[in-house]
Amino acid sequence: MSAATGGYYIPHEAKWPIVGSIALFILFMGLGSWLNGSDVGKMVFFAGVALLVFMMFGWFGVVIKESETGTYNPQVDQSFRLCMMWFIFSEVMFFGAFFGALFYARTFSGPWLGGEGGGGADVTNAVLWQGFDYVWPSNGPEAVGGKFKPMGWFGLPLINTLLLLSSGFTCTMAHHAIKDGLRKKMVWWLAATCLLGFTFVGFQALEYYEAYVHYNLQLGSGIYGSTFFMLTGFHGFHVTMGAVILLVVMFRGMKGHFTAENHFAFEAAAWYWHFVDVVWLGLFVFVYLF
Amino acid sequence: MSYSDNTHGDTHHGDHDDHGPAPGLMRWVTTTNHKDIGTLYLWFSLLMFFIGGAMALIIRAELGAPGIQFVDPMFFNSMTTMHAIVMIFGVVMPAFVGLANWMIPMMIGAPDMALPRLNNWSFWIMPFAFTIMLSTLFMDSGGPAGGWTLYPPLVLQMGDSFAYVIFAIHFMGISSVMGSINIVATIFNMRPPGMTLMHMPMFVWTWLITAFLLVATIPVFAGAVTMLLTDRFFDTSFFSAAGGGDPVMFQHIFWFFGHPEVYILILPAFGIVSSIIPTFARKPLFGYDSMVYATASIAFLSFIVWAHHMFTTGMPLAAELFFMFSTMMISVPTGVKVFNWVSTMWRGSMSFETPMLFAIGFVIMFTIGGLSGLMLAITPADIQYHDTYFVVAHFHYVLVPGAIYSLMAATYYWIPKWTGNMYDETLGKWHFWISTIFVNVLFFPMHFVGLAGMPRRIPDYSLQFADWNFVATIGAFGFGFSQLLFVYIIVKCVKGGEKATGEVWEGARGLEWTVDSPAPYHTFETAPVINESTLTR
Numbered sequence: 001m002s003a004a005t006g007g008y009y010i011p012h013e014a015k016w017p018i019v020g021s022i023a024l025f026i027l028f029m030g031l032g033s034w035l036n037g038s039d040v041g042k043m044v045f046f047a048g049v050a051l052l053v054f055m056m057f058g059w060f061g062v063v064i065k066e067s068e069t070g071t072y073n074p075q076v077d078q079s080f081r082l083c084m085m086w087f088i089f090s091e092v093m094f095f096g097a098f099f100g101a102l103f104y105a106r107t108f109s110g111p112w113l114g115g116e117g118g119g120g121a122d123v124t125n126a127v128l129w130q131g132f133d134y135v136w137p138s139n140g141p142e143a144v145g146g147k148f149k150p151m152g153w154f155g156l157p158l159i160n161t162l163l164l165l166s167s168g169f170t171c172t173m174a175h176h177a178i179k180d181g182l183r184k185k186m187v188w189w190l191a192a193t194c195l196l197g198f199t200f201v202g203f204q205a206l207e208y209y210e211a212y213v214h215y216n217l218q219l220g221s222g223i224y225g226s227t228f229f230m231l232t233g234f235h236g237f238h239v240t241m242g243a244v245i246l247l248v249v250m251f252r253g254m255k256g257h258f259t260a261e262n263h264f265a266f267e268a269a270a271w272y273w274h275f276v277d278v279v280w281l282g283l284f285v286f287v288y289l290f
Numbered sequence: 291m292s293y294s295d296n297t298h299g300d301t302h303h304g305d306h307d308d309h310g311p312a313p314g315l316m317r318w319v320t321t322t323n324h325k326d327i328g329t330l331y332l333w334f335s336l337l338m339f340f341i342g343g344a345m346a347l348i349i350r351a352e353l354g355a356p357g358i359q360f361v362d363p364m365f366f367n368s369m370t371t372m373h374a375i376v377m378i379f380g381v382v383m384p385a386f387v388g389l390a391n392w393m394i395p396m397m398i399g400a401p402d403m404a405l406p407r408l409n410n411w412s413f414w415i416m417p418f419a420f421t422i423m424l425s426t427l428f429m430d431s432g433g434p435a436g437g438w439t440l441y442p443p444l445v446l447q448m449g450d451s452f453a454y455v456i457f458a459i460h461f462m463g464i465s466s467v468m469g470s471i472n473i474v475a476t477i478f479n480m481r482p483p484g485m486t487l488m489h490m491p492m493f494v495w496t497w498l499i500t501a502f503l504l505v506a507t508i509p510v511f512a513g514a515v516t517m518l519l520t521d522r523f524f525d526t527s528f529f530s531a532a533g534g535g536d537p538v539m540f541q542h543i544f545w546f547f548g549h550p551e552v553y554i555l556i557l558p559a560f561g562i563v564s565s566i567i568p569t570f571a572r573k574p575l576f577g578y579d580s581m582v583y584a585t586a587s588i589a590f591l592s593f594i595v596w597a598h599h600m601f602t603t604g605m606p607l608a609a610e611l612f613f614m615f616s617t618m619m620i621s622v623p624t625g626v627k628v629f630n631w632v633s634t635m636w637r638g639s640m641s642f643e644t645p646m647l648f649a650i651g652f653v654i655m656f657t658i659g660g661l662s663g664l665m666l667a668i669t670p671a672d673i674q675y676h677d678t679y680f681v682v683a684h685f686h687y688v689l690v691p692g693a694i695y696s697l698m699a700a701t702y703y704w705i706p707k708w709t710g711n712m713y714d715e716t717l718g719k720w721h722f723w724i725s726t727i728f729v730n731v732l733f734f735p736m737h738f739v740g741l742a743g744m745p746r747r748i749p750d751y752s753l754q755f756a757d758w759n760f761v762a763t764i765g766a767f768g769f770g771f772s773q774l775l776f777v778y779i780i781v782k783c784v785k786g787g788e789k790a791t792g793e794v795w796e797g798a799r800g801l802e803w804t805v806d807s808p809a810p811y812h813t814f815e816t817a818p819v820i821n822e823s824t825l826t827r
Contacts, residue, residue: 008480010402013312013320017411024464025418028457032422035453035523059407075479079404082475090467090509097513097543101528109536119606128531140534144527220525223534230520 007073009066016059023051067265068257077264084268088275091238095279098234102227102286110134110223113141139222149215150224153288156207160200161284164239167196168277171246171270181260183253190250193273197243204236231287238276245269310811319414322406323811324391329708330413331388332701335381336777338420342376343770345369350732350766352749356756366749367435372427374438378555379462380420382689385697386558387412387469390497393704394473396802396809397491399818400480405472412469419461426451426458437747439544440515442529442537446522453523456515463508470501470508477501484820488582491800491826492575495582496561499589503550503557506593511547514540538603545596553592556656556688557585559696560627563649566703567631568826569798570646571638577630578827584623584630591620601669602676610669617667621660628657643795644718648699651691651726659687662737677747680740686733690769691726698725698776705783706790710808713783721779724772732765800826 027048033041066072072080111117114134115125125132129141137150151157174189208229211217219229249269252258258266311317311326318330348369352360361369391409395402403409427433431449434440440455448455477490477498490498518540520526527533529540560581568575575581597605597613631653640646662684666672675681698721706712735758744755751759790807801824805813818824 008401010406011322013316014322014407014410015320017407018319018414020411021414021418024415024461025422028422028461029454032453032457036450078479079475082478083405083408083471086471086474086505087467090471090505093506094509094513097510097517097546100510100543100546101513101517101539104539104542105528105535109531109539110534112536113531113534117606119604134534138534140527140530140532142532144530144533145525218525219520220527222527226517226520226526226528226533226535230517230526 009071009073009076011066016055016062019055019058020052023048023055027052064252064257064265067262077262080264080268084271088271091275092279095231095234095282098227098231099282099286102231105223105227106136110136110138137224139224143222145218145221145225146216148217148221148225151207151211151215151217151228151288153284156203156210157284157288160203160207161280163196163200163203164277164280167193167200168274170196171273175266175270178253178258178263178266179260183256183258186258186266187250187253190246190253194243194247194250197239197246197273201236201240201243204232204239228287231283235276235279235283238279242269242273242276246273320410322402322410324395324403324406324409325708325809325811327403327409327413328388328390328392331384331391331416334413334416335385335388335697336780338376338380338384339773341424342373342381343773345373345376347766347770349373350763353751353759354763355760356751356753358750361749363749364432364435367437367747368427368433370747371434371436371438372424375423375434376420377689378438378551379459380416380423382555382693382697383466384416386497386500386555387473389493389558389562389697389700389704390473392708393802394476394494394497395480396805396813397494397800398477398480398485399482399801399814399820400476401812401815403472404475404479408468409472412465412472415461415465415468419458419465422454422461423458426454429454439541439548440518441544442518442521442540445518446529453519456519459515460512463512466504466508470504473497473501474505482814482817482820485825488579489820489825489827491561492564492578492581493558493561496557496564496585499585500554500557503554503589503592507547507550507554510543511551514543514547517543538600538605541600541603542597545599546593548599549596550589550592552685552688553588555693557588559652559656559693560585562696562700562703563631563652564627565800565826566645566649566699567634567653569703569795570643570649571635571640572797573634573638574799574827575630576633576636577626580626581630584626587623588620591616591623595620598667598669598672601672614667614669618664621664624660628653628660643702644713644715644722645699645703647719647722648695648702651722652695652699655691655695655726655729656688659684659689659692662687675740677745678740679736679744679746682746683733683736683740686736690733691729698722701776701780703795704802705780706794707802707807707809709784709787710790710806711783711785711787712790713779713787717775717779717782721772721775724775725769728765728768728772730765732762732769735759735762735765800824 025048027045030041030044030046030048034045035041111134112121113125113129114132115122116134132141139145139148170189170192174186174193177183177185177189217228218225246269249266252265311323312320318326321327321330348361349366352358352366391403394400429449429451431451433451434445434448434455436445436448445452477494481490517526517528521528521530527535529535529537531537564575564581595613595617597609598617601610601613642650662680666675666681666684702713702718739755739758742755744751792806793803794807795803801814801818802809804818804824
């Protein structure tokens with residue numbers, strides 16, 4: 001344990017990173033061969049996932065222990081904050097790629113396929129797909145995946161929006177509670193947040209079921225299906241992760257962790273939760289509404 | 291490394307209860323020390339440099355004469371693809387991260403990187419990621435052969451290695467993002483009082499901006515290759531016009547990452563050269579503020595020029611004009627930098643040790659690459675140059691005597707600090723002159739064959755290109771084998787040699803020169819006092 005600039009904590013002999021590398025190596029090799037049709041690959045993939053989860057328990061366990069024993073000074077805390085902020089920024093850019101694909105397809109390549117925009121687009125349309133009129137939602141000139149019904153904004157998506165917005169509110173209430181040092185109150189508000197989060201995921205699953213079975217709207221339904229499921233799918237995955245993180249924070253609160261001054265794990269989880277909330281608003285507007 | 295032996299006897303730990311490195315191999319596996327991790331990165335990239343270099347020599351051997359001599363076209367294409375992937379993601383990026391690890395904490399007076407465990411993970415992903423990437427060469431279907439840019443639909447026709455290539459890219463991306471987040475956190479949070487942003491060494495500034503570019507663009511790349519993956523395995527239509535998508539869309543998303551990526555490969559080089567030239571000109575860096583603003587401007591512009599890689603793929607005229615002019619604007623801040631380096635040398639009391647030779651070589655030859663870049667920026671001209679060897683000549687001039695030279699300059703400049711020993715100056719000078727002659731013999735003729743119309747990424751060519759290609763191949767083997775001298779000099783320096791002082795270079799400024807050589811295992815455990823004499827400006 002180094003006493004550094006004002007006692008900056010520098011850990012020694014980190015054992016978990018190499019476990020994480022091995023886990024990801026197994027996971028990726030397994031997934032690769034699974035995608036190539038090997039059943040063994042599937043087993044290898046899940047072994048990798050299990051090892052990764054084991055690593056997370058181990059690594060986070062060490063960090064939590066250090067945090068609870070007062071190893072970290074405010075400067076270390078600030079490092080964690082910067083790290084989390086920039087991690088969320090990287091996530092924003094990841095979603096940006098998929099939003100970019102959606103905008104590009106809707107604004108540029110779609111109309112060009114329909115013959116608009118000059119520069120030879122009319123010729124391409126006349127030669128390859130004569131008579132194709134581009135209208136969003138589209139599954140392209142060859143109607144890939146067959147006729148489908150697009151997902152409207154009313155109903156489940158609207159309910160889900162309200163659920164997520166309320167969860168943002170309950171999350172903030174939990175934050176106020178811990179800032180006042182009321183740990184028990186925080187746990188209850190967090191429980192409400194997790195409940196709303198998991199309900200959201202449940203409704204999302206229901207919506208996917210509806211889409212696949214009743215709307216013939218699938219991942220393979222052309223560019224509309226691709227952008228719809230990839231955007232909402234990655235978002236749903238992030239909501240699930242966020243809810244699991246909040247759940248862990250809740251359990252930690254029940255074990256007596258966090259004080260009014262020291263609760264960065266909670267704040268990081270809350271930032272993350274607000275981030276998935278904002279992404280959802282973007283999705284609701286650009287994927288469902290317009 | 292030799293410094294480990296010395297640190298055991300080092301008394302710098304003072305009254306702290308910490309220890310030096312753990313004994314044995316596990317030291318390198320579990321280390322959280324920024325110097326150890328920097329060393330690992332640097333050795334890794336040196337190894338990959340020879341792997342990527344061997345691939346380049348296979349390419350040049352094949353292109354030594356018209357016709358097919360040694361390899362079949364598929365393997366040739368997988369060599370060009372892998373050579374690029376290895377050199378970009380396995381050599382230049384890890385080497386810069388290694389230098390960042392070694393130098394940034396010492397330059398700003400921090401005890402270590404902000405998040406040492408994460409730092410360990412960032413490195414230890416790399417060997418595993420490259421094991422996956424290189425293993426694809428041994429699969430039945432062969433490695434990726436559609437070019438490192440992975441354009442669909444061609445890339446979707448790759449065999450079984452496709453999924454592994456995508457996952458290897460994801461894997462490296464995790465490392466890059468974690469590594470750069472760590473660097474940002476270190477620079478923002480670990481500076482002692484007095485080390486204000488506008489007093490940081492230029493290398494730290496350029497890395498701060500590079501790290502921002504990495505965090506902003508690597509996830510976009512991850513998104514792009516994820517779309518490739520789902521197009522191939524899960525029936526999506528992102529890049530299929532039949533389903534309403536567009537193959538050109540991949541190029542837009544890819545180059546939105548790809549263009550900032552080329553600045554990721556050069557901004558730290560600017561920082562290195564901005565550190566070395568003032569030392570050997572014995573003058574402070576000319577125009578520090580303008581250097582910072584120029585770096586930031588280049589980073590900003592790098593986000594709005596991406597489609598100049600795609601002038602021939604088809605886009606509206608207005609877009610072609612926009613991307614042409616925005617690209618040309620980059621030459622303004624870049625010109626500011628070149629003029630600042632030259633002005634730093636103006637009337638300096640110059641001496642020409644090996645790091646300075648490489649730095650001056652960088653300034654001259656990088657500028658040659660920059661000027662051919664300006665030619666390529668002109669849309670109507672680019673339609674002629676596109677996918678010819680002129681493009682190959684252009685980006686190799688900015689990357690080999692550019693980025694790679696900066697890495698060599700950095701190695702010679704800081705290796706006395708790392709090992710405590712001076713390198714062999716005579717051999718270093720030989721290394722510079724041999725490399726510089728051969729690198730020009732290698733790449734300059736590519737301008738000629740490119741302007742004459744020789745296409746890239748094809749193992750055969752018309753007879754009229756034969757002479758200059760043969761010359762380039764001679765240059766390639768000369769340059770490649772002269773790098774063995776580089777390894778010899780490094781190993782010799784690690785093993786021993788004339789002892790270096792703490793200052794190493796006469797009048798060198800900056801905190802890294804205030805500690806002993808070799809640098810103790812832990813430096814600046816208590817914040818150093820920052821004053822006029824320890825700042826680089």
